[in-house]
Amino acid sequence: MLRFQNISKAYQKGKVKAVDGLDLTVNPGEIFGFLGPNGAGKTTSIKMVVGLLRQDEGKITVNGHDTHSEPLRAKESIGFVPDNPDLYDKLTGMEYINFIADVYQVSSFERRQRLERLVNMFEISGAMGDLIGSFSHGMKQKLALTAALIHEPPLLILDEPMVGLDPRSAHLFKELMNEHCRQGRTVFFSTHILDVAERLCHRVGIIKKGKLIACGTLDELRHQVGQKGSLESVFLEVTEQ
Amino acid sequence: MTALLSLFRISLQSYFGLSAMRIKYLKKKQQLWEPFLVVFAVIVGGASFGSMFYFSALQMARGAALLGQADAVLTMYILVAQMLALMFGLFAMTSIFYFSNDLDILVPLPLRAWHILATKFSLVNITEYAPVVVVLVPTLLAYHRIVGLSLVGWVGAFITMVFVPIIPLALAGILAVTVMRGVNRRHRDILMVVASLVLLVVIFYLQYQFMSDLTGQVDAEDIINNRIDFVNVVGAAFPPAVWATRAIAAEVTGERLTNLAYLFFTAALAIGAFLMVGQKVFYGGLVGGAEKVRRGVVYTSRVIERQAVQSSTAKALLLREFRLFVRMPIWLMNGFLTVILFPLMAFFPAFFGATGDINSLTAIARQHPQGLAIATLIAAGAIAMMTSLNTLTSTSISREGKHLWIIKSLPVDAKTQVRAKLCFALAAALLSSLPLIAVYAVLINPGGFHLVIAFALGITAGLTPQVLGLWFDLWRPFLTWSNPQHAVKNNLNAVSPLIVMIPLGYLSYLGYMALIASGTTVPLLVLLAAHAALAVTAVTALLAKADHLYARLEVKG
Numbered sequence: 077m078l079r080f081q082n083i084s085k086a087y088q089k090g091k092v093k094a095v096d097g098l099d100l101t102v103n104p105g106e107i108f109g110f111l112g113p114n115g116a117g118k119t120t121s122i123k124m125v126v127g128l129l130r131q132d133e134g135k136i137t138v139n140g141h142d143t144h145s146e147p148l149r150a151k152e153s154i155g156f157v158p159d160n161p162d163l164y165d166k167l168t169g170m171e172y173i174n175f176i177a178d179v180y181q182v183s184s185f186e187r188r189q190r191l192e193r194l195v196n197m198f199e200i201s202g203a204m205g206d207l208i209g210s211f212s213h214g215m216k217q218k219l220a221l222t223a224a225l226i227h228e229p230p231l232l233i234l235d236e237p238m239v240g241l242d243p244r245s246a247h248l249f250k251e252l253m254n255e256h257c258r259q260g261r262t263v264f265f266s267t268h269i270l271d272v273a274e275r276l277c278h279r280v281g282i283i284k285k286g287k288l289i290a291c292g293t294l295d296e297l298r299h300q301v302g303q304k305g306s307l308e309s310v311f312l313e314v315t316e317q
Numbered sequence: 318m319t320a321l322l323s324l325f326r327i328s329l330q331s332y333f334g335l336s337a338m339r340i341k342y343l344k345k346k347q348q349l350w351e352p353f354l355v356v357f358a359v360i361v362g363g364a365s366f367g368s369m370f371y372f373s374a375l376q377m378a379r380g381a382a383l384l385g386q387a388d389a390v391l392t393m394y395i396l397v398a399q400m401l402a403l404m405f406g407l408f409a410m411t412s413i414f415y416f417s418n419d420l421d422i423l424v425p426l427p428l429r430a431w432h433i434l435a436t437k438f439s440l441v442n443i444t445e446y447a448p449v450v451v452v453l454v455p456t457l458l459a460y461h462r463i464v465g466l467s468l469v470g471w472v473g474a475f476i477t478m479v480f481v482p483i484i485p486l487a488l489a490g491i492l493a494v495t496v497m498r499g500v501n502r503r504h505r506d507i508l509m510v511v512a513s514l515v516l517l518v519v520i521f522y523l524q525y526q527f528m529s530d531l532t533g534q535v536d537a538e539d540i541i542n543n544r545i546d547f548v549n550v551v552g553a554a555f556p557p558a559v560w561a562t563r564a565i566a567a568e569v570t571g572e573r574l575t576n577l578a579y580l581f582f583t584a585a586l587a588i589g590a591f592l593m594v595g596q597k598v599f600y601g602g603l604v605g606g607a608e609k610v611r612r613g614v615v616y617t618s619r620v621i622e623r624q625a626v627q628s629s630t631a632k633a634l635l636l637r638e639f640r641l642f643v644r645m646p647i648w649l650m651n652g653f654l655t656v657i658l659f660p661l662m663a664f665f666p667a668f669f670g671a672t673g674d675i676n677s678l679t680a681i682a683r684q685h686p687q688g689l690a691i692a693t694l695i696a697a698g699a700i701a702m703m704t705s706l707n708t709l710t711s712t713s714i715s716r717e718g719k720h721l722w723i724i725k726s727l728p729v730d731a732k733t734q735v736r737a738k739l740c741f742a743l744a745a746a747l748l749s750s751l752p753l754i755a756v757y758a759v760l761i762n763p764g765g766f767h768l769v770i771a772f773a774l775g776i777t778a779g780l781t782p783q784v785l786g787l788w789f790d791l792w793r794p795f796l797t798w799s800n801p802q803h804a805v806k807n808n809l810n811a812v813s814p815l816i817v818m819i820p821l822g823y824l825s826y827l828g829y830m831a832l833i834a835s836g837t838t839v840p841l842l843v844l845l846a847a848h849a850a851l852a853v854t855a856v857t858a859l860l861a862k863a864d865h866l867y868a869r870l871e872v873k874g
Contacts, residue, residue: 087873088345126726128872151728162719166644167637170616170624177625178633179727187625188618195616205614 077231077262078102078125083134084286085120090132094120096286098134102264102279104230107257109277110266113315117286118266119159122235125264126156139230152180155224159235159266161216165209169200169219172208173226180227187226194222197248214240221249225256232256234265238272250276274307282314290314320428325436331419331799332440333807351793355809362812363451365819370394371455378463387464392562394456395481396555398449402482404520405448405806406489407513409441412647412802414490415497415603419799424603434595438490438588444807445482453478457565466565473573474565480580484557487587492516494595497602510646557583630729634737641716642709642741647801648716652707653749679761690837693767693774694829694844696757698822700775703753704746704783705818708811711786713738714794714870716804721796722872731867732860735787739856742783746776766838774845780852781821782814788859789813791866821851 083098095117102108112118123129125136127147136143139153163172177187195201198218203211211219217240224232232253238246253263253276267273273280274294281291290297290310298304301313330336341347378390414437423433457474460466466474496512549559560583563576614620628636643649683689717724724734754772757763763771790810798804805811825844832840 089347123872128722128725130868130871148728148730151726154726156726158722162722164637164641164720164723166641171640174625174628175633175637176727178628179630179729181630182627184625184627187627188621191616191625192618192621195621201616202614204616205620 077104077106077139078108078264079135079137080121081135081137083121083124083131083136085117085124085129085131093286095124095131095283098283098286098288100281100288100291102231102262104262105257105260106278107253107263107276108265109273109280110264110283111268111270111273111280111311112266112283116283118283119235120286121283122156122233122264122266125233126154127151153230155227155229155232157217157220157224157234157237159239161220163208163211163216163220166207168207169204169211172219173204173223176223177226182227190226190228191222194225197252198222198245214242214245217241218245225252228261230261232261232263232265234263236267237265238267238269246272270306270308270311280307282311284315289317321432321435324423324428324432325439328419328436328440332803333443334797337797358809358812358816361816365816366451367455370452371459374456374459375462378459382463387460388562388566391456391460391565392558394452395477395558395561398452398481399485399555399558400520401448401452402445403485403489404517406441406445406482406486407493407516408647408650409444409802409806410438410486410490410493411497411513412800413437413441414493414599416647416802417800420603424600429596430599431592431596434490434494434592434599435588438486438591442482442486445486446478449478449481453481460566464566469570469573470565473577476577477561477564477580480557480577480584481561483584484587487584487591490591491594494591494598494602498598506644506646510649513646513650631733631737631740634729634734635740638713638737638741645801648708648805651802651805652709652745683761687833687837689761689763689767690841692757692761692763693771693841694825696753696771697774697778698825700746700750700753700771701779701782701818701822702815703749704742704776704779705786705814707742707745707749708805708808709742709745710738710783711790711810711813712795712805712808713742713787714790715796715798715808715810716801717794718796718798718804721794721870725867725870725872731863734867735791735860735863738787739784742787743776743780746779746783750775770841770845774841774848777845777848777852778821778825779818781848781855782817784852784855784859785817786810786814788862788866791863791870794870 078101080098080100083095084093085095086093098117098121110118110121120129124131125138125143127143127150130144136150138150141149141153143150167175173187173191182190195204198221200215200218200222203215208216208219217237221234221237224234237249241249250272253265256263257278279291279293280297282289282297290300292300294307294310297307297310297314301310303309303313342349342352374390374394377393378387381387381390414434417437420433453474457466457471557580560576560579564573564580567573567576616624642652685691714721750772753775754768757771758768790813793810795804795808795810798807825848828844828847829840832843
């Protein structure tokens with residue numbers, strides 16, 4: 077579903093390598109957690125997938141489409157929520173969702189069905205008619221998630237999705253991710269909350285200084301570092317090496 | 318005091334991007350050509366406007382010097398600069414006080430309201446020196462050429478220029494904080510637009526009334542016998558303009574110093590009044606704006622069914638452009654200021670008594686063989702100038718700011734996005750040119766053919782600069798703005814269409830003069846065809862480059 081092939085990205089004329097030779101494959105139906113310390117290259121990698129940054133080297137394919145040569149086909153398969161969902165303050169929630177749904181050409185029938193379920197699940201039905209500028213951070217996050225899911229994308233990409241969500245919404249959202257995967261779709265998300273990754277992800281990848289230093293199921297990672305602890309202890313062990 | 322200085326220093330660095338520039342150009346040495354481009358654009362833009370002011374001031378100074386009244390030219394242009402500071406200052410003040418994204422950081426700090434007000438006032442004041450310099454330096458050069466200005470006079474002139482925008486800006490500041498405190502928070506955006514419009518109309522009306530009274534008061538015999546001081550007459554409505562003139566042009570140094578002192582104390586008084594009013598009402602207005610307004614509509618199945626309706630991608634993009642622009646009062650007012658100003662400038666003389674002037678204008682247009690054609694060219698030029706000044710395309714990508722990630726991550730090709738932006742700009746140009754065409758029809762009554770030509774020529778001639786403005790903004794967007802006014806006013810891209818428009822206008826004039834022997838209709842039709850061909854070429858070229866330009870835009874940070 078998502079494949080990074082020898083991806084590199086550098087800033088400041090090549091002086092700072094943000095991502096360095098990243099090779100990674102995320103399979104259909106999988107929830108994949110992308111972990112790493114601050115500044116490891118998680119957000120840069122995600123931004124390259126969704127077209128916000130261009131890679132210097134390598135190839136990224138989404139649902140079989142090269143993000144460089146077929147960017148629109150690749151983007152059609154993605155639902156994306158960035159780490160800080162800056163949405164249009166001067167649009168209402170409903171106007172924003174309609175805009176996104178129009179761009180993805182979601183039919184009236186489908187958007188009604190999906191929207192009703194999502195706004196009720198995230199408890200934002202009372203705010204959809206208000207300007208987004210009046211939303212709290214958590215509500216913006218919920219609206220961004222609703223927009224990302226409105227076209228039922230084969231690949232959901234989320235950068236720190238749990239930030240700003242209240243416990244109930246976070247729980248619902250985890251349920252939603254599981255459901256998304258049960259339907260054969262894929263979730264690729266970055267997080268610092270290792271408990272969530274441990275309980276939710278089928279596999280995780282750990283990135284440090286732009287390089288993928290570990291990747292696999294929790295058992296595989298435990299085996300790799302030779303200890304039986306939690307994901308947190310595995311993460312600490314791997315990133316301190 | 319330390320807090321105020323510290324706040325001023327950090328605000329200065331943030332507002333003008335000094336730290337970012339230092340790191341980019343001095344430390345990382347990236348894109349070193351950019352400062353040169355900026356300097357070039359400033360020189361071209363400044364020189365274009367400056368030359369306009371220089372030649373008009375020179376003409377006036379020559380005439381006035383014959384009557385021994387050359388100083389009145391200084392008074393006149395100082396008033397122009399102050400009027401500009403008042404008009405632009407009103408929007409700048411409202412934006413920086415109530416829509417800045419640093420307010421969430423500043424308000425919780427143990428700062429007094431006047432600390433924030435004084436700092437932000439200083440920032441706007443600094444930016445307002447640009448129009449002051451563009452108006453007054455050419456005026457001073459013209460005055461110097463006719464009358465001669467001593468070294469002391471030049472020193473006085475530069476000190477005076479420091480004070481010129483302060484008093485009108487303080488008035489704009491008082492108006493901004495009072496309006497924002499007064500307007501209902503539910504309809505704040507629309508009320509702000511309405512209040513600004515009313516204020517503009519009032520300013521124009523008062524100015525027009527003043528000019529009418531002025532011409533009524535001045536007797537030809539008094540002028541010939543040199544019994545009237547034009548400086549006092551022109552500056553009667555706003556005495557600081559007289560003091561500024563005397564500070565520059567007085568023959569005795571003592572008189573210069575006295576007038577400088579008047580200016581200094583009046584400016585201090587104006588700032589004091591602004592800070593006093595601001596201290597009382599600023600936080601109230603700010604809190605009013607920050608309070609959440611809930612419409613209370615619950616999106617039940619029924620509401621969703623009614624509102625969740627599919628439309629085309631193109632329509633969605635166009636609607637988004639429209640909504641985001643018109644719902645931001647600062648953008649709306651900046652973009653459509655010229656739409657209001659040009660017709661107003663023609664409207665007041667036409668409807669408030671100067672019928673003699675209008676009749677003679679109509680007579681000239683009708684009697685001169687080229688009269689109607691020239692009037693049509695002027696009307697078309699005004700429309701083209703108006704659309705070139707509206708900033709719709711030239712700040713289109715910049716206005717996306719931190720929301721750029723949305724359009725970049727959507728599966729919509731760059732051509733479609735560019736088309737949506739151009740369609741919106743074209744629709745706005747068509748709509749906004751209607752008042753001007755209406756004024757042209759009422760004033761001159763040129764007949765259907767000339768009205769259609771003025772409309773079509775104005776729109777097509779304005780399209781090429783707009784397309785190139787969007788191209789420039791795609792190439793070098795200003796995305797890191799701190800408030801909406803910053804996105805359009807402190808954005809050099811905003812003047813890029815004008816830089817294209819001025820040489821295009823000059824070439825059109827040369828083209829018309831070259832074809833003038835072929836009658837009145839042919840030159841207009843040839844110009845229309847030429848501008849249409851140019852606009853089509855520009856649009857085609859931009860669409861061909863759109864994918865590349867969009868791909869270059871990266872969302873870092």
